[in-house]
Amino acid sequence: MLEEQTLLEDLKQTETQTRAFETLVNTYKERLYWHIRGIVLNHDDADDVLQNTFIKVYRNITNFKGESKLYSWMYRIATNESLSFLKSKSKKMGVSNVELQETLLNNLESDVYFEGNEIQLKLQKAIATLPEKQKLVFNMKYFQEMKYEEISEILETSVGALKASYHLASKKIETYIKEN
Amino acid sequence: MKKVNKNSGFKLPKNYLENFNDSLLDKISSQEEIKIPNKEGFTVPKDYFDTLHKNISDKLEDTPTKVIPLKSYKKYYYSAIAAAAIILLFVGINLNKTTNYSIEDIANSDIDAYIEYTDLNFSSYEIAEVVPVDNLDITDILDAGINEENIIDYLEDDLDSFNELNLDSYDY
Numbered sequence: 001m002l003e004e005q006t007l008l009e010d011l012k013q014t015e016t017q018t019r020a021f022e023t024l025v026n027t028y029k030e031r032l033y034w035h036i037r038g039i040v041l042n043h044d045d046a047d048d049v050l051q052n053t054f055i056k057v058y059r060n061i062t063n064f065k066g067e068s069k070l071y072s073w074m075y076r077i078a079t080n081e082s083l084s085f086l087k088s089k090s091k092k093m094g095v096s097n098v099e100l101q102e103t104l105l106n107n108l109e110s111d112v113y114f115e116g117n118e119i120q121l122k123l124q125k126a127i128a129t130l131p132e133k134q135k136l137v138f139n140m141k142y143f144q145e146m147k148y149e150e151i152s153e154i155l156e157t158s159v160g161a162l163k164a165s166y167h168l169a170s171k172k173i174e175t176y177i178k179e180n
Numbered sequence: 181m182k183k184v185n186k187n188s189g190f191k192l193p194k195n196y197l198e199n200f201n202d203s204l205l206d207k208i209s210s211q212e213e214i215k216i217p218n219k220e221g222f223t224v225p226k227d228y229f230d231t232l233h234k235n236i237s238d239k240l241e242d243t244p245t246k247v248i249p250l251k252s253y254k255k256y257y258y259s260a261i262a263a264a265a266i267i268l269l270f271v272g273i274n275l276n277k278t279t280n281y282s283i284e285d286i287a288n289s290d291i292d293a294y295i296e297y298t299d300l301n302f303s304s305y306e307i308a309e310v311v312p313v314d315n316l317d318i319t320d321i322l323d324a325g326i327n328e329e330n331i332i333d334y335l336e337d338d339l340d341s342f343n344e345l346n347l348d349s350y351d352y
Contacts, residue, residue, distance in 0.1 A: 029233075034222075
């Protein structure tokens with residue numbers, strides 16, 4: 001907490017900003033990358049969104065009031081950036097969100113940066129069938145092993161509702177894998 | 181071992197006992213809990229994370245801050261431009277200049293083009309300062325209005341559980 005406070009102060013001061021930003025990027029890049037990658041699926045898109053996320057963080061750090069934890073705020077920006085990215089991508093391609101998900105999943109099979117086996121591919125297909133919120137909760141809880149309290153702060157949803165979402169998501173995924 | 185039910189009258193399907201082991205194993209495997217892999221299978225290019233900070237820094241230097249003009253606030257931009265034009269007009273008269281422009285001299289298409297293509301650099305805070313919140317309506321943000329049917333459709337399609345509404349007792 002103390003470290004985060006110091007980092008924040010350094011980020012807001014011109015003399016220390018560059019160094020502090022490097023520390024910030026190095027501390028959170030992997031966690032945020034995997035979070036974004038789970039949403040947009042493709043590496044190049046994840047890279048774009050991650051860079052934009054950090055740029056937004058850098059440009060808006062002076063407006064950060066410290067009402068939530070820094071990492072929750074960054075996760076929130078990363079989530080919003082990823083979802084907006086998918087929306088504008090589907091708009092550009094002139095397809096619906098569902099059609100875009102199908103395209104992304106089909107591309108995954110030939111993606112050089114996807115080394116998943118058949119069951120992992122099927123798992124991604126199952127996750128794609130979930131509503132947006134359940135998808136986020138499942139990825140954060142299952143793959144990133146985040147605590148409900150952390151997810152709660154990022155998604156601004158109560159722990160109880162998150163537990164219900166995760167339970168529903170797991171059941172749906174199990175059923176999908178069993179039936180397909 | 182003594183044979184059971186030798187003369188009970190019951191009969192077995194042909195090859196039942198011979199095939200019993202296979203059918204039992206099939207049943208067990210079909211009921212076995214589905215194991216969901218705990219890795220997504222995604223990978224990243226070599227050295228991707230090592231070069232990330234440099235890439236972001238380069239991008240930060242290259243890209244100036246960009247503010248996307250908000251279409252819904254267009255009408256307030258018109259007012260702002262109109263006010264600015266009137267002030268300019270008065271200043272022009274007071275300074276005894278010969279060139280007199282009025283807001284009517286500016287074509288609407290020019291105002292549109294100005295708003296569309298000029299980086300106005302208004303932050304949401306600046307807009308908030310001149311836009312009275314009380315006078316805002318949902319239709320200023322959304323082109324189409326929301327009726328009850330739309331809301332019910334949304335809840336039906338996008339919510340799997342009432343729990344997702346995240347209503348605590350004090351919300352009612």
